[in-house]
Amino acid sequence: MTMELAYYPGCSLHASSALYDVQxxxxxxxxxxxxxxxxDWNCCGATAAAKTDDFLSIAxxxxxxxxxxxxxxxxIVIPCSSCYSRTLVSQKRLSCDPGLKDAxxxxxxHKVEGKIKVSNVLEVLVPRATSGEIAGxxxxxxxxxxxxxYYGCLLTRFPCDVNVTDDVENPQxxxxxxxxxxxxxxDWSYKTDCCGASASVNDADQSLILMSRIMKDAxxxxxxxxxxxxxxxxxxxxxYQEQVAQKYGLEKRLPVYFITELIGIAMGFDPIEMQVDxxxxxxxxxxxxxxxx
Amino acid sequence: xxxxxQVMSAKTLQSEATDAKxxxxxxxxxxxxxxxxxxxxxRCAAGCPVGEETGVTPDRLxxxxxxxxxxxxxxxxxxxxxxxxxxCGTRCPNNIQTARITETLKQMSKAAHLEPLRPRIADFHxxxxxxxxxxxxxxxxxxxxxxxxxxxxxxxxxxxxxxxIDEMKNQAKLGVSMMKKKRMHFKxxxxxxxxxxxxxxxxxxxxxxx
Numbered sequence: 001m002t003m004e005l006a007y008y009p010g011c012s013l014h015a016s017s018a019l020y021d022v023q024x025x026x027x028x029x030x031x032x033x034x035x036x037x038x039x040d041w042n043c044c045g046a047t048a049a050a051k052t053d054d055f056l057s058i059a060x061x062x063x064x065x066x067x068x069x070x071x072x073x074x075x076i077v078i079p080c081s082s083c084y085s086r087t088l089v090s091q092k093r094l095s096c097d098p099g100l101k102d103a104x105x106x107x108x109x110h111k112v113e114g115k116i117k118v119s120n121v122l123e124v125l126v127p128r129a130t131s132g133e134i135a136g137x138x139x140x141x142x143x144x145x146x147x148x149x150y151y152g153c154l155l156t157r158f159p160c161d162v163n164v165t166d167d168v169e170n171p172q173x174x175x176x177x178x179x180x181x182x183x184x185x186x187d188w189s190y191k192t193d194c195c196g197a198s199a200s201v202n203d204a205d206q207s208l209i210l211m212s213r214i215m216k217d218a219x220x221x222x223x224x225x226x227x228x229x230x231x232x233x234x235x236x237x238x239x240y241q242e243q244v245a246q247k248y249g250l251e252k253r254l255p256v257y258f259i260t261e262l263i264g265i266a267m268g269f270d271p272i273e274m275q276v277d278x279x280x281x282x283x284x285x286x287x288x289x290x291x292x293x
Numbered sequence: 294x295x296x297x298x299q300v301m302s303a304k305t306l307q308s309e310a311t312d313a314k315x316x317x318x319x320x321x322x323x324x325x326x327x328x329x330x331x332x333x334x335x336r337c338a339a340g341c342p343v344g345e346e347t348g349v350t351p352d353r354l355x356x357x358x359x360x361x362x363x364x365x366x367x368x369x370x371x372x373x374x375x376x377x378x379x380x381c382g383t384r385c386p387n388n389i390q391t392a393r394i395t396e397t398l399k400q401m402s403k404a405a406h407l408e409p410l411r412p413r414i415a416d417f418h419x420x421x422x423x424x425x426x427x428x429x430x431x432x433x434x435x436x437x438x439x440x441x442x443x444x445x446x447x448x449x450x451x452x453x454x455x456x457x458i459d460e461m462k463n464q465a466k467l468g469v470s471m472m473k474k475k476r477m478h479f480k481x482x483x484x485x486x487x488x489x490x491x492x493x494x495x496x497x498x499x500x501x502x503x
Contacts, residue, residue, distance in 0.1 A: 048421035157379035194378035202417035
């Protein structure tokens with residue numbers, strides 16, 4: 001039986017991380033979930049709105065929430081951690097501030113009601129891993145894969161009091177999914193540290209320092225890849241890894257997979273159809289070496 | 294390394310109680326944070342990923358605001374280099390979210406037309422918001438064009454040609470590798486009902502804000 005969930009891809013899944021959009025749809029469809037992209041969504045404002053304008057940081061995601069509420073669906077999946085965080089924070093803020101909600105609703109064709117449940121991808125995937133559903137759809141075990149599950153900042157830490165779905169300091173969602181597919185996620189210390197994605201362009205040295213710490217620990221703990229759910233973390237650690245490695249004298253390079261790539265590989269999907277060949281740090285080599293593709 | 298020594302200047306120690314009250318009130322109201330609850334345990338400082346580089350850690354920033362040192366509070370490295378990772382606030386035993394305070398101070402600094410200590414950081418986030426206002430969605434190429442124009446004009450004024458060349462080299466290198474891997478998207482993505490997004494921006498400018 002197919003179920004429908006509302007879906008907010010956000011700007012990066014329509015641009016540099018279009019591969020994640022493709023993979024989310026493929027993997028979710030195989031789990032009987034149809035992702036219905038909401039109509040005419042706008043940018044959530046990400047880190048920039050919070051740093052420049054408090055009103056817009058709430059109002060931009062609010063317009064999307066109004067559109068999502070109007071679908072009548074009960075849940076919206078938001079893969080990008082930044083979009084997820086901003087949308088959840090906006091929903092929470094508007095539930096506590098009726099005056100602000102009215103002021104924003106005045107401008108909107110679809111008013112925010114605040115009823116739709118805002119979910120990240122792990123909230124959908126983890127129960128299906130624990131129930132054995134994901135492993136049941138898998139055609140191969142991810143043997144030899146030792147991912148450093150990298151959560152970054154915005155999946156578990158919020159600027160206000162919202163319901164956090166995993167352990168704040170030591171989340172386990174990605175480990176649960178990877179383990180259910182036969183991979184052996186490593187235990188490490190930097191899984192919720194910041195990679196500096198929002199600073200990579202405008203404060204590059206800082207962002208390289210942050211990534212070097214993450215890389216060093218992952219390598220020291222014996223990881224052979226990263227796995228992430230956030231397109232901003234994925235792009236940052238993927239695209240700037242060569243620069244980090246050269247600046248800090250690191251020999252190893254670790255592919256940075258999306259969680260959907262690992263599930264898709266286990267499900268037997270074609271890696272090219274999933275666009276695994278579009279990583280800036282090679283991601284195909286390790287899969288071939290481990291005979292997973 | 295840009296770490297500087299503890300920033301409590303002599304000026305800080307001389308600040309007037311009246312200044313302190315108004316700065317504290319303003320920051321507390323705008324950020325929604327109870328700065329008075331800080332008892333300087335420095336758990337935030339221990340977890341701050343940029344603390345080593347900024348010298349100013351979240352506890353010290355709170356102290357500056359409490360002491361009413363407006364100039365230092367609006368213009369120190371933590372305000373600009375804070376990556377909004379929310380580690381300080383998550384670990385604070387008194388629930389003070391200092392990342393909200395740095396966000397607030399950046400906005401106050403902009404409202405007061407102060408020159409940011411790290412202009413590139415301000416330019417980037419302003420460029421992001423400008424690109425989003427234009428199309429309703431953030432297009433990476435448009436955002437980068439606005440950002441590079443802002444920063445290049447500034448570097449040109451100061452005659453810092455080396456910085457311009459370095460920046461162009463870095464961005465060109467990234468751009469080429471993104472194109473090779475088909476990660477660059479040239480087709481502009483946009484909202485149909487741009488008027489609605491623009492209306493929200495208009496409301497923000499009228500200051501009916503959050």
